[in-house]
Amino acid sequence: MREFKDLLSPAETNFNPFEIYESIRPESLIRAEYEGPLRGEIEVSGTKNMVTKVIAASLSAEKGQTKISNIPFVGDLAITLALCRRLGVNFRLNEDKTLELEVGGFSNPNILTDPYHGNRVAILFAGPVLAKLGEANVSVPEGCKIGERKIDFHLTGLESFGVAIEEHEDYYFMRLKGSKLQAAHFDLPFPSVGATENLLITASCAEGLTTVTNCALEPEIIELIKILQSSGVEIRISPPRTIIVRGGKHNIVPQINIIPDRVEVASLATAALATRGDVFINGAQHEPLINFLGMLQEMGGGIEIMEKGIRFFYKGPLKPISITTEVYPGFPTDFQQVMAILMSQADGVSSIHETIFENRFKYMDELNNVVDDGKPMFVRDSCPPDRGCRFRKGGFRHFAQISGPVSFGTGEIEITDMRAGFAALSTAILSKGITVRGLKGLYRGYEDPVGKLKHLGANIELIL
Ligand code: EPU
Numbered sequence: 001m002r003e004f005k006d007l008l009s010p011a012e013t014n015f016n017p018f019e020i021y022e023s024i025r026p027e028s029l030i031r032a033e034y035e036g037p038l039r040g041e042i043e044v045s046g047t048k049n050m051v052t053k054v055i056a057a058s059l060s061a062e063k064g065q066t067k068i069s070n071i072p073f074v075g076d077l078a079i080t081l082a083l084c085r086r087l088g089v090n091f092r093l094n095e096d097k098t099l100e101l102e103v104g105g106f107s108n109p110n111i112l113t114d115p116y117h118g119n120r121v122a123i124l125f126a127g128p129v130l131a132k133l134g135e136a137n138v139s140v141p142e143g144c145k146i147g148e149r150k151i152d153f154h155l156t157g158l159e160s161f162g163v164a165i166e167e168h169e170d171y172y173f174m175r176l177k178g179s180k181l182q183a184a185h186f187d188l189p190f191p192s193v194g195a196t197e198n199l200l201i202t203a204s205c206a207e208g209l210t211t212v213t214n215c216a217l218e219p220e221i222i223e224l225i226k227i228l229q230s231s232g233v234e235i236r237i238s239p240p241r242t243i244i245v246r247g248g249k250h251n252i253v254p255q256i257n258i259i260p261d262r263v264e265v266a267s268l269a270t271a272a273l274a275t276r277g278d279v280f281i282n283g284a285q286h287e288p289l290i291n292f293l294g295m296l297q298e299m300g301g302g303i304e305i306m307e308k309g310i311r312f313f314y315k316g317p318l319k320p321i322s323i324t325t326e327v328y329p330g331f332p333t334d335f336q337q338v339m340a341i342l343m344s345q346a347d348g349v350s351s352i353h354e355t356i357f358e359n360r361f362k363y364m365d366e367l368n369n370v371v372d373d374g375k376p377m378f379v380r381d382s383c384p385p386d387r388g389c390r391f392r393k394g395g396f397r398h399f400a401q402i403s404g405p406v407s408f409g410t411g412e413i414e415i416t417d418m419r420a421g422f423a424a425l426s427t428a429i430l431s432k433g434i435t436v437r438g439l440k441g442l443y444r445g446y447e448d449p450v451g452k453l454k455h456l457g458a459n460i461e462l463i464l
Contacts, residue, residue, distance in 0.1 A: 015095055017073035021443045023464045030436040030450060032428035035459035037277035037314065042456060044265050044283040044309075045447040046070035046097070046258030049193075049334075050220040052080040054256055056124040057201050057224055059089065060131065061103050061231055064252035068099045071258060075444035079119045086110060087129070103252050109136045112171060118142025119444065120194060123154050126174060127181065127202030130163060135175040141194075144417035144441060147357035153188055153195035157212075160184035161202055183208030183247065191216040191241060191327045197224060203245035204233040210245045217241060218328040219259065219288040227253055262288045264446065266335040267422040269312040270342040271453065273301045274426055278313040279456055286310065291331050295321055295339070299346060320348035320404060324387065325356050337363055337423035340377065341430070344406040351401045355389040358396035363420030367427055370434055372409025377402050414438045418445040425449055429458045 016022075051071060058066050071077065071093070081099075084091060088107025092100045111125045120141040129136040141151055155165055158174065162182040166173040183206045188195055196216040201224075203210035215221070217237070225243070229235045230253045234246035260283040272279035273296065286293075286305050293303050293310075298321050302313035320343065325333040333356035343350035344367075354360050361379045368376040379397040383389050391398045408431035415421040421442030428434035439462075442449060450462040 017093065018075065018078040020448065020462070020464075021075040021078055024439045024443055025464070028437075028439050028462070028464050030425065030428065030439065030460060030462050031433070032425065032431070032436070032453075032458060032460035033433040034275070034430055036457060037275045038272045038279050038429075038453070038456040038458060039277050040456045041280040041282055042268060042452055044260040044268070044281050045072040045074075047220060047261035047263070048072050048074045048076045048445050049261075049263070050223055051258050052076055052119070052121045053124055053197050053201075053220065053224055054227060054258065055080055055084065055101065056121065056128065057204070057227060058101055058252060058256070059103055059125065060128040060201055060205050061250055061252035063104045064254075066101050066103065066252045066254055066256055068101065068256045068258060069097065070260075071097045071099050072261065072447045073097070074447050075440070076119050076121070079113060079444070080121050083111065083113055083122060083125070086112065087125070105132050109133045111136055111138045113139045113142070123151060124194070124198050124201060126158060126163075127161075127198065127205045130174060130176055130202075131181050131205035135173070138172045138174060140170050140172070146360040146417050149357075153190070153192050154198050157184075157186050157188075157195055157199045158202060160186045161206055181206035183210045185211045186213070188212060188214040190214070193218055193221065196221055196243070200224060200228065200243060200245065204228045204247040204250065207248040208246065210247060211242060212245075213242045215241045215243045216327055219262065223259055227256055260285055262292075263332070263334045263419065265289060265310070266292055266332075267338045267419075267426075267446070268452065268456075269296070269310070270338040271426040271429065272312045272456070273314055273318070274342045274345045274430060276314040277456070278311070280306075280309055280311045282309040284310040291329060292335060295323060295331065299342070301342075318342070318346035318404075320346045320350035322351040322353070322384070324353040327356070333357055333360060334419050336360070337419040338426060340364070340367075340400065340402055341423050341426040343402045344374075344377070344404050345430070346404040349401055349403045351384060351399065353384050353387065353389065354398045354400070355391065358391050358394060358398055360417070361397050361400050362416040363423060364400055366413045366416060366420070366424070370408050370411040370413060370427065370431060372407045372432065374406035375403040377406075408432070408434065410434060412437060415442055417441060422446060422449060425453060425460065429453060429460060
C-alpha cells in the first residue's frame with residue numbers, strides 16, 4: 001500500500017513522511033516493557049488539530065501561495081493532503097517540515113475522503129468550496145469512535161449561510177440557494193471545536209457581518225482567527241464566547257507557523273512522570289498548558305518552565321486528583337487518557353469526569369485486562385455526587401475512578417481511539433511486557449510515538 005507516496009511526493013524524490021502510517025496493517029503491533037525512568041530531551045511536533053484546519057482556512061482565500069511551517073508528519077495530514085489533491089489543489093511537502101500550498105480555485109466540488117483513511121476534516125472545506133464553486137459533495141466525517149459525534153451544528157450552521165443540504169448515504173450534497181454565501185447569525189448549542197472552526201471559515205467567505213455565539217475558543221481556534229485576521233478578514237471576539245466576522249474576498253497569508261501540539265506534550269509529560277523520569281520537552285508552550293501544569297503540581301509532579309520548553313520530573317510520591325474535562329480553558333478531553341495512566345501511579349483514588357464526549361472510556365476496559373496488581377479502573381454511568389453534566393441521564397459511562405498504585409503485567413491492549421493509543425504505550429512502558437494492537441488511529445495523530453519514547457530510553461518496538 002503506497003498510495004500516499006504517489007499522491008504526495010514529487011515524482012523525482014523518494015521522500016515519504018507517511019511511510020510508517022501507510023505501512024501499518026491490521027496485524028502490526030507495538031511491544032514494550034518497563035526499562036526504567038524516561039530521561040532526556042525531546043522535540044514536540046506541530047499540532048495535528050491545527051494543521052488540517054489551517055489548510056481548509058487557507059483555501060478560503062483568493063489566488064496566491066502560502067508556506068506553512070512546523071508541519072507534523074501524521075496520518076491526519078496525509079488524509080487531508082490526499083483530499084486537497086483530489087480537489088485539484090497543488091502543494092509541495094518538504095523534508096524541512098514545510099508545506100507550500102497554492103490557493104486558487106478547485107477543479108471539482110468533491111470533498112471526499114477515502115473510506116479506509118477517514119478523518120473529520122472534509123466538512124471544514126465546505127465553506128471555501130461552496131464560495132468558489134457554488135456546490136459541494138462532502139464526506140460524512142469519521143474519526144475516533146468516542147461518542148455519537150453528530151454534525152448537526154455544522155449542518156444547521158451552514159444552512160444559516162444560505163446553503164441547501166441533501167443527505168445521501170455517505171456524503172452530503174450542498175449547494176448555494178442564492179449566488180453567494182450570505183452572512184449569518186448562529187447560536188451554537190454547545191461550544192463545539194469543529195463547528196466553531198467551520199462557521200469561522202465559512203463566515204470569512206461570506207460578505208457581510210456574521211455573528212456566532214457560544215463558540216469554542218481552544219488555542220488552535222485562536223490561531224485560526226489570527227491567520228484569517230492577518231489575511232484581511234475583520235474578526236472580533238466578544239466575551240464570553242461570541243465571534244463576529246466581516247467576511248468577503250481576502251488574501252492569503254504568505255507564512256504560517258503551526259503551534260506545538262499541546263496534546264503531545266501532555267502525552268510525553270505524563271509518561272515521563274509515570275515512569276519517575278526527567279524529560280525536557282523542547283517547544284512546549286506554557287500558556288495553553290496552564291491547567292494541565294496546575295494539575296501536575298497538585299499531584300506533586302515536578303515542572304520547570306524554561307524559555308525553550310518545559311521540564312517534567314519526578315520528585316516524590318504522586319498524590320491522587322479529580323479532574324473534569326471541559327471546553328478550553330478547562331481541562332482538555334484529549335488529555336484524560338494519558339492522565340489516567342499517571343493517576344494509576346499515584347497513591348489513592350483519582351477520578352475523571354468526562355463531560356465532552358459521552359463514550360471516551362472504552363480504553364479502560366482494555367487497560368483492566370493488563371492490571372497485575374491493584375484495583376481495576378472503574379467507570380460509572382453516573383456523574384460525581386457533587387457535579388452533574390449533560391450526560392447524567394443518558395446511561396453513558398463517563399465518570400471513572402482509578403485507585404492507585406496499579407502495576408501492569410503482561411497481555412494485549414487493543415487501541416480504542418487515538419489518545420487511548422498513547423495511553424496504551426504509556427501503560428506498556430510501565431509493564432512486564434505488553435503488546436499493543438490497532439495502531440492506525442495512533443499514527444493518524446502522533447508523529448513517530450515509538451521513536452520518541454525510544455529516544456527517551458523506553459524499551460519499545462514497532463513491528464509492522
Ligand atoms: N457536537 C454535536 N453536534 C455537532 C458538533 C459537536 O452534538 O455538530 C458535540 C459532540 O458530539 C461532542 C461535543 O459537541 O459531544 C464536542 O465536540 P467537538 O465538535 O468540540 O469535537 P470535534 O470538533 O469533533 C475536536 C478534536 C477532538 C477534540 C474535540 C474537543 C479535531 C479533529 N478533533 O473534535 O480531538 O477531542 O475537538 O476538544 O480537532 C483527538 O485529537 O483525539 C480528538 C478527538
